Amino acid sequence: xxNDDQTQENHTVxxxxxxxxxxxxxxxxxxxxxxxxxxxxxxxAHEAENDEEAHKQLKEAGRALM
Numbered sequence: 132x133x134n135d136d137q138t139q140e141n142h143t144v145x146x147x148x149x150x151x152x153x154x155x156x157x158x159x160x161x162x163x164x165x166x167x168x169x170x171x172x173x174x175x176a177h178e179a180e181n182d183e184e185a186h187k188q189l190k191e192a193g194r195a196l197m
Contacts, residue, residue: 143182146189147173153196166195 150170157163173188 139182143177143185143189146186147177150189150192153193157196162196166192169195 147170150166150173154163154166154170157166169188169192173185173192176182176184176188
């Protein structure tokens, strides 16, 4: 794994942790449900090593909580 790949991996992991923390603190409702769906999609993308899609889904998850 190159340094660029490691940096991207670290960024993805930190972004996922940030969104997960926000989800854990959010009250139940349609915003949290929508955000959770995007977070779950981000996890799948991350596991498939598709960090671009993971970040896209994480951004959507964050927006859904607003």
